[in-house]
Amino acid sequence: MHDVSPSSGQPRRRFLQSTAALALAAGAVAPPVGVGLAAFLETARRQATGAGWVRVTTLTALPADGVPRKFAVIADRQNAWNRQRAVPIGAVYLRRTGGWEIEAFNVICPHAGCLVTYSAERKGYLCPCHNSTFGLDGSIRDPASPAPRGLDPLEVEVRGEGEVWVRYRRFLTGRKERIEA
Ligand code: FES
Known part of the structure; x- marks a missing residue:
């Protein structure tokens, strides 16, 4: 028999919601992180000389x-x-x-x-x-x-x-x- 009670799907649903939230958060910070990384690498390139x-x-x-x-x-x-x-x-x-x-x-x-x-x-x-x-x-x-x-x-x-x-x-x-x- 399959368990069709509403409570059985909650952990999986919560996991999917958390994953989606993390993905959105990562997308939101990606551009600033990319810019910061580029600046860091440029500084490092100059220092390497x-x-x-x-x-x-x-x-x-x-x-x-x-x-x-x-x-x-x-x-x-x-x-x-x-x-x-x-x-x-x-x-x-x-x-x-x-x-x-x-x-x-x-x-x-x-x-x-x-x-x-x-x-x-x-x-x-x-x-x-x-x-x-x-x-x-x-x-x-x-x-x-x-x-x-x-x-x-x-x-x-x-x-x-x-x-x-x-x-x-x-x-x-x-x-x-x-x-x-
Ligand atoms: S490297 Fe070609 S003349 Fe010096």
Whole structure:
């Protein structure tokens, strides 16, 4: 025999009503949650670049004669899920241009992202991938260079007793204009 009393269907009905209410509530909050998540991921993407002011070296580590030296940029890196402390996030060439004046370039070639090297013989920078050449001031030296722009300069400051700080940034490659990545 089937139980047809009204009370037998109540738990199932209550369950269906609760489920429907939850589904409606979830639909109501989905857009704000989606917007919040997008903002969070965008913030995380920016933080993952490790961009910002980073202490790179001291003035005494730079040759007084203006020869560039390459330095790793070490900083904390954070993405949406974890934070890494004191990891290499890039590298820069630094050179003294007089007294406490310093010039800084990102080592990333603006053509396709290889790493440039300094050639003492040529007194300039060279990209080994497709032979772009750059002068000491970062400008394109050989017009046949495939790089669409010169090396990317970075802001640099000497602080305190001679600490060298660089505002590390990366830029999109393959573009004539400088657009931060
Ligand atoms: S990546 Fe440097 S010249 Fe192509």
